[in-house]
Amino acid sequence: MNPSGVKTRIASLTKGLAKRWDETRNSWYDSKSHEFEEQYIRELVANVDKTVNVLDKLDEILARVRKDCE
Numbered sequence: 001m002n003p004s005g006v007k008t009r010i011a012s013l014t015k016g017l018a019k020r021w022d023e024t025r026n027s028w029y030d031s032k033s034h035e036f037e038e039q040y041i042r043e044l045v046a047n048v049d050k051t052v053n054v055l056d057k058l059d060e061i062l063a064r065v066r067k068d069c070e
Helices: 003-025 031-069
Strands: none
C-alpha cells in the first residue's frame, strides 16, 4: 500500500467530482440541489480532506518505520 498514491488518486477523483457537480448545478439549481450539496457533496469533500491528512500522517509513519528497519 502506498498512502501517497492513494492520497493522490482520491484527491484527483474528488476534484473531478466537484467539477462535475459544478457543471450539474448550472442546470439543477433549486432547494433540492442545495439540500443534496449540503448533505452529500460538502460532507464527502470534508471527509476526503480528513482522509488526505490521515494518509499524509500514515506516509510519515511508514517512512520512519522503514528507516528504523534499515
